[in-house]
Amino acid sequence: MINLLFPLLTKDIPKAMSDEDIVKEYLSTQNVAYFDVLYKRYSGKIFGKCISLLKDEEDAEDSVQEIFMKILLNMSKFSGKSRFSTWIYSITYNYCIDRIRRKKKDPSLLVEDLSNHDVPEDVDDVFLLEMEIGRLKVVLDEIPTKDRSILLMKYQDEMSIKEIGHLLDKSESAIKMKIKRAKQKFKKVYSEIYKEAV
Amino acid sequence: MAEEKKHTTKKNSFKELERLQAEQYKKNTDAVGSRVKGSLGTIGLISEIVELYFSRIVDVFLKLSAAPETPINNVEKEEEE
Numbered sequence: 363m364i365n366l367l368f369p370l371l372t373k374d375i376p377k378a379m380s381d382e383d384i385v386k387e388y389l390s391t392q393n394v395a396y397f398d399v400l401y402k403r404y405s406g407k408i409f410g411k412c413i414s415l416l417k418d419e420e421d422a423e424d425s426v427q428e429i430f431m432k433i434l435l436n437m438s439k440f441s442g443k444s445r446f447s448t449w450i451y452s453i454t455y456n457y458c459i460d461r462i463r464r465k466k467k468d469p470s471l472l473v474e475d476l477s478n479h480d481v482p483e484d485v486d487d488v489f490l491l492e493m494e495i496g497r498l499k500v501v502l503d504e505i506p507t508k509d510r511s512i513l514l515m516k517y518q519d520e521m522s523i524k525e526i527g528h529l530l531d532k533s534e535s536a537i538k539m540k541i542k543r544a545k546q547k548f549k550k551v552y553s554e555i556y557k558e559a560v
Numbered sequence: 561m562a563e564e565k566k567h568t569t570k571k572n573s574f575k576e577l578e579r580l581q582a583e584q585y586k587k588n589t590d591a592v593g594s595r596v597k598g599s600l601g602t603i604g605l606i607s608e609i610v611e612l613y614f615s616r617i618v619d620v621f622l623k624l625s626a627a628p629e630t631p632i633n634n635v636e637k638e639e640e641e
Contacts, residue, residue, distance in 0.1 A: 410578045410581030411578075426585070490574070492571045517572065518578050
C-alpha cells in the first residue's frame with residue numbers, strides 16, 4: 363500500500379552506492395529515502411562519538427537527532443572536498459564540544475592548556491590500538507574531552523592530520539603535538555588505573 | 561601524508577568500541593520502535609472493539625433515551641371520556 367502511495371519513499375537504493383553519490387541524489391531529488399540510507403549508515407557511529415564525549419546515554423540519543431537535523435539542513439553546504447564521513451564527524455565533534463561548553467562540564471575545553479611545554483614521550487600506536495575494549499572505554503572516559511576527541515578523530519575516524527587541523531583550525535604541527543600529548547595523557551591515566559598491568 | 565605513521569597492527573580497539581556502541585544504539589532504537597509498534601497495536605485493538613460495538617452502544621442509548629409509550633394520547637382519551 364505504502365509503495366503505491368509513496369513510491370519515492372520506498373525507492374530501492376543500491377547498498378554499494380557511495381555516501382557522496384547519495385548526497386548528490388538527495389540534493390537533486392529531495393527524496394528522503396536517500397537521507398534514510400545515510401541515517402542508517404551513520405546514526406550508530408555518531409551515537410558512539412556522542413556517548414564517548416558526553417558520557418550520558420540520554421544526552422547522546424538526543425544529540426544524534428539534533429546532529430542529523432543539522433546535517434539535513436546543511437547538506438547543500440557539503441562541497442565534496444572532504445569525505446562525507448569526515449564532514450559529518452566534524453559536525454558531531456563541534457556539536458558535542460559546544461554542548462559540553464554550554465553545560466560547563468569540562469573546564470579544559472574553555473581554556474587552552476599552556477602549562478606544559480615539554481616535548482611529550484612518544485607512545486606507540488599499538489599500545490592504544492590493541493588495548494582490551496573495556497579498559498579502552500574506562501581510560502577514554504577518564505581523560506579530558508579535548509584529548510579524548512582528538513584520539514577518536516585519529517584512531518576511530520582515521521582522519522588525517524590535515525583533516526583534524528582543518529576541523530580544529532590548527533596547524534598540522536600543532537595537531538601532531540596535541541596527539542602526542544593526548545597519547546601521553548592516555549598512558550598516564552591507564553598506568554594510574556591499571557597499576558598492576560604496567 | 562607520507563610523514564604520518566602507519567599502524568603496524570591490524571587490530572583497532574577504537575573501531576571495535578565504535579562497533580559495540582553502534583550496536584547498543586541499534587538495540588535502543590529497536591526497543592523504542594517495538595514500544596511504538598506495541599502502542600499502535602493496542603490502539604488498533606481498541607479501535608476495532610469500538611468499531612464492532614459502537615453501533616450497538618448507540619442503539620442502547622437511543623432506546624434508553626426514547627420517550628415513553630404515547631402518554632399524550634392517553635391524556636387526550638381521558639379528556640374525551
